[in-house]
Amino acid sequence: MPDVILRKISRVIEEIFHEGGPVPAKSLKRAAVMAVIKNPFAGRYEPDIQPFMEDLKPLGLSMAEKLVEMLGGADQIEGYGKAALIGADGELEHGALWHAPGGYAMRELLDGSNAIVPSTKKVGGVGARLDVPITHINASYVRSHFDSMEVGLNDAPRADEMMLVLVMTTGARIHNRAGGLAAADIKGEDGLR
Known part of the structure; x- marks a missing residue:
């Protein structure tokens, strides 16, 4: 498989203090790391693309490490997600290659993270x-x-590029009050509840 050719990495961090309501005791931080790489399959149909997932694993781990550092350590992380944005000469399936390298990298650094990492791609x-x-x-x-x-x-x-993204957060939405399962009530049996 081709090497991962990295053009740039961008880091973004948001700190949210309130959404129009009272200022909470603790702010919410959301951070993203975006890596722009050359899409080795751009401009052609390649039937066997799965081996490229292995090539992406070190990049995923490096990005996850950056996020943990940006947010103050693994013990601060409560939420996560991932995404891929594929350039016009690529196809949606190229972004699907990010599922395992991006998701497993974050879960590897966050002990006990059982939930599937949500994702999107386009x-x-x-x-x-x-x-x-x-x-x-x-x-x-x-x-x-x-x-x-x-x-x-x-x-x-x-x-001819892809932008691969990992996101982590330090908590719930500010002023969350939509009910449902509370984080304090997680049973931790199946990644769902």
């Missing part, structure tokens, strides 16, 4: 934006942590 042009879904790291049904973070770069992805 084909888009330079400057396209993408909403990355976020859920709780241990139980997908924790409604307070259903969130998203919009990401994008003004010069990516070029037609």
